[in-house]
Amino acid sequence: MANNSSNGGEKTTTKPPPQPSPLRNSKFFQSNMRILVTGGAGFIGSHLVDKLMENKKNEVIVVDNFFTGSKDNLRKWIGHPRFELIRHDVTEPLLVEVDQIYHLACPASPIFYKYNPVKTIKTNVIGTLNMLGLAKRVGARILLTSTSEVYGDPLVHPQPESYWGNVNPIGVRSCYDEGKRVAETLMFDYHRQHGIEIRIARIFNTYGPRMNIDDGRVVSNFIAQALRDEPLTVQLPGTQTRSFCYVSDMVDGLIRLMGGEHSGPINIGNPGEFTMLELAETVKEEFGLASGxxxxxxxxxxxxxxxxxxxxxxxxxxxxxxxxxxxxxxxxxxEVEIKKVENTPDDPRQRKPDITKAKELLGWEPKLKLREGLPLMEEDFRLRLGVAKKK
Ligand SMILES: NC(=O)c1ccc[n+]([C@@H]2O[C@H](COP(=O)([O-])OP(=O)(O)OC[C@H]3O[C@@H](n4cnc5c(N)ncnc54)[C@H](O)[C@@H]3O)[C@@H](O)[C@H]2O)c1
Ligand SMILES: O=c1ccn([C@@H]2O[C@H](COP(=O)(O)OP(=O)(O)O[C@H]3OC[C@@H](O)[C@H](O)[C@H]3O)[C@@H](O)[C@H]2O)c(=O)[nH]1
Structure with a gap:
């Protein structure tokens, strides 16, 4: 493990941040915030947009290429005077005038980020460069949604931000985890070299309504399978662990990080840790499929x-x-069955965030336990799967 002083986190630059346009100093503009959310049509992005739109002083612009996201996730905002949706790929430059950038655009589910790995790297590297270039031109603060995958298959448990990770640089997951690591590097280089105000969140597994039904991630898979009366596919060995954060807690953490004084990186996740077999049993119990x-x-x-x-x-x-x-x-x-199936290469064996920094620097910790969050997905999944509740 590296010590804190060489971790990059929380070191500040002497460079002043770039100046926003003179208009931003006028009274009207000062009270309004123009916020760009890249990847805002996706799962976390659309929940973030919902929260940002609650504040009447926010104008929100979403850019998304709809690779894994959908307009449906934003349907309640389309046509709203404070909202704009732009079909755009972040690997191309973008010219907009904004004060804050939440940079989420990137496929997050292993199935999707492995589908076109070269594109995943381009999205992480060129996409982040483009958004940093935009931040520099307009003097905006930028937040990157990095990931627990920067810790790879961690040898330190739980993972503090000072841990440098154990990542395979040439594996099938590298397009994503190395891509995000480079994105973090770019963020700090723009900060040191150009004075850009940066924020980095290292997000741990997040779940909630609006996850794609066929997203491939474990929580959405198990819930869809349970509601379809199909066996829950636990990938071998089943003893690997993850820590699951409900999406409203995640959004709260991201907004606090953006609004606070600390660059990060800061882990945002729920420290409750479960093996995949435990998760399968929990889903069965919460969805009334374990007994009867x-x-x-x-x-x-x-x-x-x-x-x-x-x-x-x-x-x-x-x-x-x-x-x-x-x-x-x-x-x-x-009783819905649990079926053990083959795993994919380099699957991390354990993962649990150390959230000391988030607690101390952001006053943030998750509110919902897994057993409270899972049932909140039922209605949304039933509706989209067309499966009615049994009487
Ligand atoms: N959900 C999690 O558990 C988790 C964990 C760690 C990190 N993250 C990060 O959070 C962010 C959002 O994740 P999510 O779970 O909402 O995933 P998601 O797949 O639902 O959302 C990603 C969004 O980005 C869009 N996108 C992808 N490539 C793009 C490109 N080149 N140009 C423009 N838009 C593009 C997609 O269409 C989608 O709307 C990602 O950056 C992901 O790496 C998520
Ligand atoms: O049907 C399934 C799917 C997955 N799994 C297992 O569940 C665990 C979690 O897998 P997921 O696909 O949900 O996600 P991972 O934890 O591997 O990656 C995740 O965490 C970090 C984020 O950056 C990524 O966006 C997210 O996909 C893995 O051990 C996997 O083997 C199953 O047991 N069954």
Whole structure:
């Protein structure tokens, strides 16, 4: 582990920050904040936009290429006078006049960032360069959403910001974790060389409504599988750990970091740590799939039905994996299975944030526990999956 003095974090430059345009010193402009959110059509970005739009003095501009994000996530703001949505790829330069930049644009799910790794690196490196160039021209403060993946497969546990990490530079995840590491380097170089006001958040696994159904990340996968009555796919060995932060806590942390005096990097995450097997069991329990009576179906014509006091009630059979025929009766097990499946290379074995800095410097810590956050995703997932709640 490196000591704090060589970590880059919290070191300041003597360079004064670039001056914003003279208009920004006028009374009207001073009371209004123009905020750019790159990647604002994505999962965390759209929740951040919702929060920023609550403040009537904020004008919000979202730029997004819609690779993993969607206009649907922002539908309540489209047409709003304080909101603007621009289809734009951050690997191209952008000319807008803003006071703050939340730079989130980057695919975050391993499936998506590995899909086109060269593009992922370009997004992290060229995209961050472009946003820093913009920050320099207009004198804006810029916040980068970096990641716990900069710690790689960590050998220090939990991970403080001073830990330099254990990253494979040539692996299949490198496009993302090395990409984010370079993005952090660029942030500090622009700060030291040009006086740019920077903020770096190292985000740990975040979950909540609006995650893509087919996002591939573990929480959305397990919830979608549970609601579809499919086995929960725990990747081997299942003992690997993650720490899950509910999205409203994350957004609160990001806004505090942007508004505060500290450059970071600062870990923003929930220190509650779970193995993937524990997460699967928790999802089963929270979604009422861990216990219950076995369902017994009787043959009825060509199909199967429940024998009720009003006679036979026909049932459409969908989930063969949970059925067993015994003595002419079809038994349906209410317990959703856990299925162990192959993992992907370089999957970090453990991850848990040390949030001492966030607590001390931002007065931030997460409010929601995993068991409180998971049920808040149910309605959104049911709606998008078209799965009604069982009576
Ligand atoms: N969700 C997490 O657990 C997590 C953890 C660590 C870090 N982060 C970081 O937070 C940010 C947001 O993550 P998320 O979970 O909301 O992911 P997401 O995939 O839902 O959102 C990313 C957004 O960026 C957009 N985008 C991607 N490439 C772009 C490009 N070249 N130009 C413009 N837009 C582009 C996507 O279309 C999407 O709307 C990312 O920077 C990610 O690295 C997220
Ligand atoms: O269906 C699944 C999916 C994933 N997993 C496991 O769940 C764990 C978490 O995997 P995820 O894909 O949700 O995410 P990871 O923790 O690997 O990366 C994540 O953390 C850091 C962020 O920067 C990334 O944006 C985010 O994807 C891994 O150990 C993975 O093997 C399963 O067991 N089953």
């Amino acid at each position: 009576k076995q369902d017994q179906l009787h043959r009825w014509g060509w199909g199967w039905g429940h024998l009720t006091k009003y006679g036979m009630h026909k049932i459409v059979i969908k989930h063969e994996s949970r059925m067993k025929l015994a003595g002419g009766i079809l038994l349906i097990n209410p």
